[in-house]
Amino acid sequence: MSFDSVTFWLLFPCAFAAWWLLPWQAAKCVALLFSLVFYGWWNPWYLPLILLSSLIDWGAAQRIHASAERAVRRHWLLVSLGTNLGLLATFKYGGFALTNADRLARSLGGSGLDTVVPWVVPVGISFYTFQTLSYTLDVYWRRLAPARTFVDFFLYVAFYPQLVAGPIVRAKTLLPQFERAPRWRPARLLHGVYLCAQGLFLKVVVADNLAPEVDRLMALASADAPGLTPTAAWLGMLYFGCELFADFAGYSAIAIGLAALLGLRFPVNFLYPLAARGPAEFWQRWHITLSTWFRDYVYIPLGGSRGGPWRTYANLCITMVLSGFWHGAAWGMLVWGALHAAALCVERAWLGRRAPALGRPPSGLLGCAAACGGIALTQAFVLVAWTFFRAPEVEHALRIVRAMLVAPAGGAPLGLGALADARHLVLVSPVVLMHLRRLAREWLGWRESAHERAVGAALMLFLLAVVRRDNAQDFLYFQF
Amino acid sequence: MPRASLTQAASTGAATFAALLAAWLGLADVPPPLLHPNQSDGRLVWAGPEKGPFHAIGPVESADILFVGDSRVHDDVVLEVMRSAGFGTPATLWGPGAYLPDLLPLVGAYPARAIVVGLSFLSLAENPNPLVAAALREAPPPPSRLAAAADAARWRQRQERALLATGADRAAAAAFTADLAEALALHYEHAGSWTHRLDRELAERADYRRTRAVPTVSPRPWRRAWFEAPEPTRLARWAAGLAAASRPDRRARAAGEIERALAALRADGRRVVCVLLPTDESLRTGVAPHVPDDELRAVAAAAGVPLLEHQAAPFGTRDGSHLTWPEAERYSHFLAGELAALWR
Numbered sequence: 145m146s147f148d149s150v151t152f153w154l155l156f157p158c159a160f161a162a163w164w165l166l167p168w169q170a171a172k173c174v175a176l177l178f179s180l181v182f183y184g185w186w187n188p189w190y191l192p193l194i195l196l197s198s199l200i201d202w203g204a205a206q207r208i209h210a211s212a213e214r215a216v217r218r219h220w221l222l223v224s225l226g227t228n229l230g231l232l233a234t235f236k237y238g239g240f241a242l243t244n245a246d247r248l249a250r251s252l253g254g255s256g257l258d259t260v261v262p263w264v265v266p267v268g269i270s271f272y273t274f275q276t277l278s279y280t281l282d283v284y285w286r287r288l289a290p291a292r293t294f295v296d297f298f299l300y301v302a303f304y305p306q307l308v309a310g311p312i313v314r315a316k317t318l319l320p321q322f323e324r325a326p327r328w329r330p331a332r333l334l335h336g337v338y339l340c341a342q343g344l345f346l347k348v349v350v351a352d353n354l355a356p357e358v359d360r361l362m363a364l365a366s367a368d369a370p371g372l373t374p375t376a377a378w379l380g381m382l383y384f385g386c387e388l389f390a391d392f393a394g395y396s397a398i399a400i401g402l403a404a405l406l407g408l409r410f411p412v413n414f415l416y417p418l419a420a421r422g423p424a425e426f427w428q429r430w431h432i433t434l435s436t437w438f439r440d441y442v443y444i445p446l447g448g449s450r451g452g453p454w455r456t457y458a459n460l461c462i463t464m465v466l467s468g469f470w471h472g473a474a475w476g477m478l479v480w481g482a483l484h485a486a487a488l489c490v491e492r493a494w495l496g497r498r499a500p501a502l503g504r505p506p507s508g509l510l511g512c513a514a515a516c517g518g519i520a521l522t523q524a525f526v527l528v529a530w531t532f533f534r535a536p537e538v539e540h541a542l543r544i545v546r547a548m549l550v551a552p553a554g555g556a557p558l559g560l561g562a563l564a565d566a567r568h569l570v571l572v573s574p575v576v577l578m579h580l581r582r583l584a585r586e587w588l589g590w591r592e593s594a595h596e597r598a599v600g601a602a603l604m605l606f607l608l609a610v611v612r613r614d615n616a617q618d619f620l621y622f623q624f
Numbered sequence: 625m626p627r628a629s630l631t632q633a634a635s636t637g638a639a640t641f642a643a644l645l646a647a648w649l650g651l652a653d654v655p656p657p658l659l660h661p662n663q664s665d666g667r668l669v670w671a672g673p674e675k676g677p678f679h680a681i682g683p684v685e686s687a688d689i690l691f692v693g694d695s696r697v698h699d700d701v702v703l704e705v706m707r708s709a710g711f712g713t714p715a716t717l718w719g720p721g722a723y724l725p726d727l728l729p730l731v732g733a734y735p736a737r738a739i740v741v742g743l744s745f746l747s748l749a750e751n752p753n754p755l756v757a758a759a760l761r762e763a764p765p766p767p768s769r770l771a772a773a774a775d776a777a778r779w780r781q782r783q784e785r786a787l788l789a790t791g792a793d794r795a796a797a798a799a800f801t802a803d804l805a806e807a808l809a810l811h812y813e814h815a816g817s818w819t820h821r822l823d824r825e826l827a828e829r830a831d832y833r834r835t836r837a838v839p840t841v842s843p844r845p846w847r848r849a850w851f852e853a854p855e856p857t858r859l860a861r862w863a864a865g866l867a868a869a870s871r872p873d874r875r876a877r878a879a880g881e882i883e884r885a886l887a888a889l890r891a892d893g894r895r896v897v898c899v900l901l902p903t904d905e906s907l908r909t910g911v912a913p914h915v916p917d918d919e920l921r922a923v924a925a926a927a928g929v930p931l932l933e934h935q936a937a938p939f940g941t942r943d944g945s946h947l948t949w950p951e952a953e954r955y956s957h958f959l960a961g962e963l964a965a966l967w968r
Contacts, residue, residue, distance in 0.1 A: 145819075150826040185819045330630050594629060598637030606644040612840040613831070 145185035146308075148347050148397045152182075156402075159304075164405050168325040172299055175406075182304040183268070192267040193231065198294075198301045205283040205290040205297075217284060220276040235370045236265050240473030268308040270470060272301050274437055279315040279574040281441060288316050296322045309395050311413035318408070326465040328406025338601045339401025345604035346394030350571050354387040355566050356621040358534065365540040373559020377547035378593045379525040379566055384534050386575045389417065392431070405497040416582040419576065421500035421518030423487040426526060428502040434470070438463050441451040456492070471533070476541055480532040487525055505587045512587070626737045648837065660949045662704065664715070666827070668756040669730065677953040678719040684734050688712025692717040692731055693742025694722040696901045699946040700742075701957040704832055709725045711738065711959035721746045725878050728885035738895045740963065742775065743923065743931075744903075745867050745915040747882065803880060832921055864910030879923045886927035895967060900935040901956060904944040908935060932962055 146151050155178075162174040184191050204224040208217045281287035291297035300318050301307075310582035327340075361380025364372040396413035402411040413433050426561070427435045443463040449456040461482070468481020491499050503515075506515040528545055533543035584590040666681035682703055683864070684690065689711040694759035698718045706714040719727060724747040731739055782796045835841065889896050900920060917935065937958070940951045947955055 145823075149823050150830045151819075154826070165866065185823075187817070334630055334634060384644045533734035577766040594633035599640045602637045602644065605641055606648070609834070610648060610838055610840050612835070622766050 145182045148344060149385055149394065160405060164328065172295055172322065175293060176299045176302065177306060179299065179302040179304040179378055182317045183302060185305055186267050194264055194302060194392070197228060197273060197276055198298050201280050202294055202297045205280050208280065208284050209290045218578065221284045225277065228277050232269065232273050235269055236261060237473045241364060266479060271312055272307060272309050273311050274302055278437060278441060281348060283317060283500040291319050305399045306410065311396055312437050313401060313410055313433070316412060321408050332404050332407060336401040336404030338597055339397045339404060341601045341604045343394040343397030344400060345608055346390040348395065348613050349607050350390035350574060352613055353569050354383045354505045354568060358384045358387055361544070362535060362540065363542045365535060368543055371542060372547045374547050374551050375555060375559040375563060377544050381530055381544065381548065382572065383568060384530055385527050385573045388530070390575060416579050418523060418579045419519060419583050420522050421515050422522055423484060423491050423525070425500050425502055426522055433469070438467050442466060457489045460488050464488065476535060476538050479538060480529055483532065507566060655783060658948045660699065661951065678717055678722065678730065680715065680717050682715030682719055683713060684715040686713060687715035687734065687736045689717065689736060689740065690731060690736035691716045691740045691742070692727060693718055694744060694746050695720050696744065696946055697742040700952050700955055702900050702953050705953055705956035706960060709964070713961070722960070725881035725885070728882060731890060732892065733908040739889055741896065741898045742901050743920045744901065745900050745911050748915065748919065749866060749870040750877040785830060828939045854942040854948055856941050856944050857906040858908045859945045860904070860906040861944065863907050867911040867914035870915060876918065879919060882923050883926045886929050888926060896929045897898060897963065897966060898929050899932040899959070902934050902937045902939040902941065904941050907944040930966060
């Protein structure tokens with residue numbers, strides 16, 4: 145089931161009523177049942193996987209916590225890591241490994257392999273395995289006591305607002321909230337409604353209507369068609385940047401909004417990433433729960449920035465390439481991760497501690513001009529890097545990058561005629577307006593009132609009512 | 625935040641929404657879309673080896689009345705109107721430029737007791753697109769529980785190889801099989817689990833109600849919906865060319881097969897009606913010298929099936945052959961009335 149489906153919004157009121165009206169333990173059981181229905185709606189045959197992963201992590205964490213012996217603790221940690229990473233390796237990366245083995249075999253003169261694996265990537269596997277991994281690791285490092293009951297733990301893993309595409313909520317954030325019934329707070333409920341409206345607007349109105357334009361660019365790149373001009377390439381990637389933001393930030397907003405409707409708090413996942421002034425700040429704003437996960441469970445355990453500049457660069461590269469690979473089993477994802485790693489290293493080497501950081505507004509006119517320049521440069525880089533994220537083949541991505549960067553320098557026709565047909569820029573405007581509003585808040589201290597938010601929500605609901613959805617798509621991050 | 629302020633803010637939001645909607649409903653003069661905004665192509669079905677694919681919209685396996693024909697049946701007959709007209713559950717079985725000798729035998733496999741067949745000159749002409757004919761002839765496997773997507777990938781690979789073997793260009797084959805994958809995803813969505821079917825049904829019903837209540841806009845066919853006027857002469861030359869190229873001997877063979885299929889349906893106790901759907905005069909003028917309507921009349925007469933002649937009825941098309949959505953709704957009411965009178 146998906147947050148943008150009619151079915152979900154017909155069933156959610158029942159789950160909402162049960163959550164608030166039933167005794168707390170019963171409410172949690174009903175929420176767990178609803179979560180399983182929510183997941184099984186996609187394909188019930190993959191439910192045993194999530195149950196298996198949860199059972200093993202639950203048992204491993206109990207034994208790790210109960211034991212004082214290092215060897216025993218390590219043994220159970222390895223069981224948990226092996227299960228989760230094994231599931232990921234098999235279901236998510238099995239096809240990729242087979243395809244490359246097939247290519248290798250063919251290049252060596254062999255007969256090749258059947259490269260189609262007999263399963264699909266289970267929806268949300270990357271998210272729930274990372275959640276359970278962080279749980280076992282936190283228990284192992286004694287940062288967290290294990291969940292009191294299996295129902296609490298399984299609800300933490302399978303809780304429907306965050307099960308399929310995040311945010312990646314840590315156990316230390318969610319499990320304590322399951323210990324006692326939440327309080328009914330009208331302000332929180334209204335905030336939840338606002339976020340759900342915002343998320344649905346971003347997904348249904350912006351992302352789904354931009355998607356066909358992005359598909360058109362990819363078709364041009366696939367066929368290496370003459371229509372792949374610099375203007376078409378930049379426009380198409382701008383559309384994709386906005387589509388991806390609207391799709392994923394929209395999903396996260398609905399997830400956080402649903403949690404708010406249930407009286408819970410989820411961490412922020414997107415903080416207006418198009419306002420980032422540099423690559424480091426971009427990752428403080430984009431998919432925050434994933435970047436902090438990689439920071440806490442990969443980058444810092446590798447040594448972080450404690451081992452001198454070269455060691456830091458190496459750690460950054462490993463983390464970012466792994467992050468790229470987490471997003472998808474494809475060479476393009478690895479290139480995308482490597483590009484961001486390179487950008488982070490260059491920024492770190494060049495600016496060091498002077499690199500722009502979240503919450504540090506620019507000072508003076510010159511500072512504002514530099515910040516605007518930083519935003520433009522960062523977004524241009526991000527758009528170029530997205531080509532490897534979106535294009536199905538690295539070769540196609542390189543064609544787009546060539547059109548974006550190399551062709552204009554070589555004197556190729558810019559294809560400015562595409563601008564006359566750029567009516568979809570109208571769909572980009574809400575995304576830009578949201579970011580301008582955020583910049584006004586961060587740089588000038590402007591804050592919108594409750595009434596202004598209410599008007600904004602009304603406008604978004606109105607557009608949801610009158611803008612058609614000809615191209616309903618799954619949320620993009622479902623495939624990760 | 626104090627409860628009074630919250631209530632005030634919520635009221636502001638509700639009042640703004642109501643004002644925006646009222647202004648939109650009262651002031652907006654948005655032309656209705658030319659195409660049915662919600663009707664998908666439907667899932668793919670095969671009549672047999674190398675006979676297909678065709679599209680099925682609605683519950684063809686349990687429908688009471690089945691509309692059969694080419695894209696004009698898909699576009700011109702609004703199932704929601706037929707549903708409310710009291711014929712029971714309606715469904716459509718169609719194919720682009722459907723070759724009726726292939727499609728009609730499939731109808732017998734479904735239990736509908738009433739069959740409405742849209743006849744046109746295309747019913748007698750074989751599918752002119754060899755790429756479509758070559759690539760889709762093998763039906764995809766039924767979706768498996770764990771890996772419908774993997775089955776689809778294998779099937780797509782086989783279609784691509786088959787296309788390349790016929791000498792098709794690699795880029796064209798890749799682009800075409802990408803379309804196939806899309807069609808197949810939809811097919812699996814329809815044929816797959818009941819949960820997906822329920823999602824789609826609910827979404828289409830909700831969208832239909834919304835579109836009836838509020839004039840909606842779509843950024844995708846933006847220009848078509850807002851700025852393009854219908855162009856009733858657009859397909860006239862294409863249709864005339866196609867009709868001129870069709871060979872009389874092939875048409876006669878196809879007509880014979882259609883007659884036999886219609887007669888078999890009648891013999892099975894079905895109520896069968898043929899209909900000539902409305903077209904623009906420019907199109908009829910171009911086609912008539914090569915494929916006169918008499919050929920179609922003869923088919924219906926030979927099969928003993930009543931023929932509703934609506935080809936010159938005053939309904940506006942968007943391209944000469946397919947009705948615009950508002951006209952399709954109007955025509956569907958008209959057709960429902962004619963069918964009710966016929967079957968009274």
